[in-house]
Amino acid sequence: MPEQRVVEPEYLILEAPRERKFITGSQAFAEAVKRANVDVAIAYPITPQSETMHLVGDLYAQGYVKDYYRAEEEYGAMSAIAGAVRGGARAFTATSGPGLLRGLEAIVSWPGHRIPAVLGIMTRVVNAPLSIQPDNVEIAYLLHSGLVVLHAENQQDVFDFTLAGFVISEKVDVYLPVVVATEGFFVTHAKGYVDLPPEDMKLPPRDPYKAPVPPTDCEIPPARIQRDAPVQKSNFMSYLIHAVWQQEVWSANRRAAKWIKHYLGGLIEVVNPDAEVFIVASGCAAAQGREAQRYATMEGLNVGLVKIKSLRPFPTNELREVLKNAKAVIVPEHNIVGWLAKEVKAAIPNSGIVVDGPRVYGGMTLPVELIMDEIYKAFGIKKEKKTVV
Amino acid sequence: MAEKNPIQPGPEGYIPTPASFQGCDLPPPGKALLYGEIVDEETAMREAAKALLTRKNPTIFPGPLVLWGWNADAMEKAKAVLELAMEIPNCRIIPMPDYRPKYPKIDPEAEINPNHPNLTILHNRIEVCIFVGVHCHYANLSLRMIRAGTNCYTIALCGEMGHEDAMVSLRDVHADEIRRFRDVLVEVRKEMGIEWEPKLPPENPSLPKEEWVKVSPLDFGEYAYLLIPRRGEIVEESE
Numbered sequence: 001m002p003e004q005r006v007v008e009p010e011y012l013i014l015e016a017p018r019e020r021k022f023i024t025g026s027q028a029f030a031e032a033v034k035r036a037n038v039d040v041a042i043a044y045p046i047t048p049q050s051e052t053m054h055l056v057g058d059l060y061a062q063g064y065v066k067d068y069y070r071a072e073e074e075y076g077a078m079s080a081i082a083g084a085v086r087g088g089a090r091a092f093t094a095t096s097g098p099g100l101l102r103g104l105e106a107i108v109s110w111p112g113h114r115i116p117a118v119l120g121i122m123t124r125v126v127n128a129p130l131s132i133q134p135d136n137v138e139i140a141y142l143l144h145s146g147l148v149v150l151h152a153e154n155q156q157d158v159f160d161f162t163l164a165g166f167v168i169s170e171k172v173d174v175y176l177p178v179v180v181a182t183e184g185f186f187v188t189h190a191k192g193y194v195d196l197p198p199e200d201m202k203l204p205p206r207d208p209y210k211a212p213v214p215p216t217d218c219e220i221p222p223a224r225i226q227r228d229a230p231v232q233k234s235n236f237m238s239y240l241i242h243a244v245w246q247q248e249v250w251s252a253n254r255r256a257a258k259w260i261k262h263y264l265g266g267l268i269e270v271v272n273p274d275a276e277v278f279i280v281a282s283g284c285a286a287a288q289g290r291e292a293q294r295y296a297t298m299e300g301l302n303v304g305l306v307k308i309k310s311l312r313p314f315p316t317n318e319l320r321e322v323l324k325n326a327k328a329v330i331v332p333e334h335n336i337v338g339w340l341a342k343e344v345k346a347a348i349p350n351s352g353i354v355v356d357g358p359r360v361y362g363g364m365t366l367p368v369e370l371i372m373d374e375i376y377k378a379f380g381i382k383k384e385k386k387t388v389v
Numbered sequence: 390m391a392e393k394n395p396i397q398p399g400p401e402g403y404i405p406t407p408a409s410f411q412g413c414d415l416p417p418p419g420k421a422l423l424y425g426e427i428v429d430e431e432t433a434m435r436e437a438a439k440a441l442l443t444r445k446n447p448t449i450f451p452g453p454l455v456l457w458g459w460n461a462d463a464m465e466k467a468k469a470v471l472e473l474a475m476e477i478p479n480c481r482i483i484p485m486p487d488y489r490p491k492y493p494k495i496d497p498e499a500e501i502n503p504n505h506p507n508l509t510i511l512h513n514r515i516e517v518c519i520f521v522g523v524h525c526h527y528a529n530l531s532l533r534m535i536r537a538g539t540n541c542y543t544i545a546l547c548g549e550m551g552h553e554d555a556m557v558s559l560r561d562v563h564a565d566e567i568r569r570f571r572d573v574l575v576e577v578r579k580e581m582g583i584e585w586e587p588k589l590p591p592e593n594p595s596l597p598k599e600e601w602v603k604v605s606p607l608d609f610g611e612y613a614y615l616l617i618p619r620r621g622e623i624v625e626e627s628e
Binding site for chain 1: 404405407408409410414415453488490503504505524525526527529530533534537549550553
C-alpha cells in the first residue's frame with residue numbers, strides 16, 4: 001500500500017490527473033473506496049453476490065480501510081453501519097437483490113437518523129423464482145425513503161459516483177446516505193475503461209462534528225428515537241415533529257442536487273438537446289440508449305438521449321426543460337414495473353408522449369434493436385420483420 | 390421560485406410547506422436569505438435588526454453549540470451572543486439546552502424544545518426570535534413548526550450553510566459575524582431613534598442557580614483536555 005496523502009475533495013474528484021485502467025464495476029467500487037479514507041466497511045457478502053465487498057475486504061488487509069467485518073446477515077450489517085456512522089465513522093457497504101430487501105428496514109431508517117454513508121447496490125432479480133441475473137426492480141423500493149439514489153451507467157460512473165457520494169453524503173445541508181446503484185453482472189462483472197486519480201491520494205477524514213445533528217449521544221434523537229420512539233407518543237406536537245422531521249429529510253434530499261451538479265456535472269446528461277424524439281434512461285439502459293441514439297443518428301433520425309444520473313433527487317425541472325418540445329419519449333428499462341417511466345410521466349406536463357418501454361427483466365439483456373423499434377414507431381416508420389426459421 | 394418572498398411570518402397553517410419544497414435554495418458563501426430570497430448579508434442583517442427592534446418580546450434561543458463550552462470558539466461565540474443580547478431592547482434569552490422531548494410538560498419560561506417549540510413561543514408571546522448554536526436539523530424542525538403555528542419572525546444565525554425556513558438566515562456565523570450583526574443592529578437602532586442603554590437580559594427565573602465552576606472546561610486548567618480531547622489529540626492516560 002502506498003503512503004496516501006489527504007487532498008481536498010475538489011482536487012481529487014475534479015482536478016487530479018487520471019490514468020486509464022480496464023477494470024470491472026466491482027473493482028471500480030473498490031478503487032473509489034480505496035481513495036475515500038473509509039473508516040469501516042461492514043458486509044454480508046453471500047454467494048452469488050458480486051465480488052465488491054470481497055475486494056473491499058482486501059483493501060482492509062492492505063490497510064486502506066481501517067476496519068472491516070462480516071455481519072451476521074444484512075439486517076445486522078445495515079444496523080451496524082448506522083451505529084458506526086452515528087459514532088463518527090465514514091462507512092461503506094454493498095448489497096444486492098434479496099440481501100437488499102432483507103436489510104431494507106434498517107436502510108430506510110438511515111435518512112431519518114441522518115446517517116451519511118455510501119451503499120453500493122449491484123441490482124439483481126428479487127422476485128421468485130430467484131435468479132442471479134440483473135434486473136433493477138429493487139431500485140423502486142429505495143425511491144421513497146429519503147435516500148439519495150444515483151444510478152451508474154458503467155464502470156466509470158461507479159467510480160465517480162461512489163467517490164463523490166462520500167463527499168455529498170457528508171455535506172452538512174445533506175447528511176443523508178447515498179446509494180450508488182448499478183446493474184449486477186453487466187457492470188459489476190464486466191470490464192470497462194475507468195479513468196482513475198492517483199491511488200496515493202485520499203479524501204480528508206470525516207469530521208463528525210461538522211454535522212446537522214450532534215454525534216454519539218444516545219440520550220438525544222436520532223439515537224434515542226430508535227430506543228423508545230418518544231416523538232411518536234401521542235399529542236399534537238409529537239405528530240407535527242414527525243411530519244417536519246420527514247420534511248427535513250426530503251428537504252435535505254433536494255439540497256443534494258447542487259452538490260451532484262458540482263461534483264458529477266448534473267443530475268442528467270443530454271445528448272442532442274434539439275431532438276424530436278428522446279430516449280430517457282438510467283443505469284445500463286442508458287448505455288443501450290446511447291447506442292440506439294447513435295444508430296438513429298446514422299440513419300438520419302433526430303433522436304436525443306437523456307441519461308438520468310440521479311433518481312433522488314429526481315431531475316424534474318431539468319426533464320421538463322429538455323423534453324418541452326419532444327414528440328415522443330422512449331423509456332427503456334431493466335424491470336417489469338417501469339418505475340422510471342412512471343417517474344418521467346409524473347415529471348412532465350404532457351405525459352401522453354411517454355412510451356412505456358421497451359422493458360426487459362429477469363436478467364434478460366436489452367438489445368439496441370428493441371429501442372430502435374420504438375424509435376421507428378415514434379417516427380411512423382414501418383419496418384418489415386424478418387422471420388428466421 | 391414561483392412566489393416572491395415566500396417565507397413570511399405565519400401562522401402558515403396546519404402543516405407547513407417546507408421552504409425547499411417551494412424552491413428556496415440555501416445561499417452561497419457571503420450571501421444571506423431574506424424571506425426565502427438570496428440577498429446581500431447587509432440587507433438581511435438590517436431587516437433582521439428592524440424586526441428585533443419593532444416586534445414584541447425579542448428573544449434569543451441559544452442552542453447546545455453555544456451553551457455548552459465545547460471549545461474556545463464556542464465560548465467566544467457565547468460571549469458574542471450576550472453582547473448582541475445587550476443591544477436589543479428588552480431582549481430575553483431562553484435556552485434550547487438539548488433536543489430531548491420533555492415529558493410530561495416543558496416549562497416554557499425556562500427553555501424551548503425542538504419537539505414542541507410553539508409552547509415556548511406562544512406562552513411568552515414571542516414575536517421575533519433568534520436561533521443561534523442550534524444544530525441545523527433541529528433548527529429546521531423548530532423553524533418550520535414556528536412558521537406553521539405562530540406569527541413569530543424567525544432569524545437564524547447559522548454556523549454552517551443556513552436555513553431556508555427562517556425569515557432571515559445568515560450563514561457561516563461565528564463570534565466575529567455575530568459582533569458584526571450587533572454593530573448593524575446598533576446602527577439601525579440609532580437610525581430609528583430608539584434610546585437604549587446596553588444591559589444584560591434578565592436572569593431566567595425558572596432556571597436553577599448555576600454552579601459556574603462546573604460548567605467551563607477551562608476551569609479544569611491543565612486537566613481540561615481530559616474532558617474534551619481536541620480533534621487529532623490522543624489522550625494516552627485517563628481514568
